[in-house]
Amino acid sequence: MITEDSIEYYNTRLTYDYSKLHSLPPEQQDRIRHVGSQAEALLKNKDLAMFIHQFKFTLTDELASIRGSKPEDDAARLALCHSLSGIDDFVNSLKRAVYYKNKIGNTGVPN
Numbered sequence: 001m002i003t004e005d006s007i008e009y010y011n012t013r014l015t016y017d018y019s020k021l022h023s024l025p026p027e028q029q030d031r032i033r034h035v036g037s038q039a040e041a042l043l044k045n046k047d048l049a050m051f052i053h054q055f056k057f058t059l060t061d062e063l064a065s066i067r068g069s070k071p072e073d074d075a076a077r078l079a080l081c082h083s084l085s086g087i088d089d090f091v092n093s094l095k096r097a098v099y100y101k102n103k104i105g106n107t108g109v110p111n
Contacts, residue, residue, distance in 0.1 A: 014097075021104055029104050036101020039094040052087060059084050 014035055016028055024032070042048055063080045066073050 018100060021100070032097075032104050033101050036097045036099075036104075039097035040101070043091075043094050043098065052091065056084060056087060059087075 014032065016024060016032065021029070021032075059080050063077060063084075066077055066080075
């Protein structure tokens with residue numbers, strides 16, 4: 001379901017050229033730092049980590065329980081693998097945001 005918050009988050013997403021971090025204006029660097037700090041807080045949140053791991057364990061259990069080799073079984077395996085990959089991609093996006101925050105912080109620009 002699309003809400004006003006979803007639209008706002010989409011319109012304010014980070015779309016910077018990360019290969020040119022040193023040439024970004026200060027307000028964009030501050031935005032990258034802010035988003036990186038939010039991502040870092042999520043990565044350090046033990047409750048979030050618990051739910052992510054429980055979700056991954058549930059998917060892995062479902063994947064291991066598929067014993068057949070029919071096309072439907074292969075499709076189910078593929079769907080579960082894509083779900084696991086998606087959650088890993090989400091966690092990696094958080095790590096990437098923290099990395100860019102730290103990279104901006106290391107360029108000599110004050111926090």
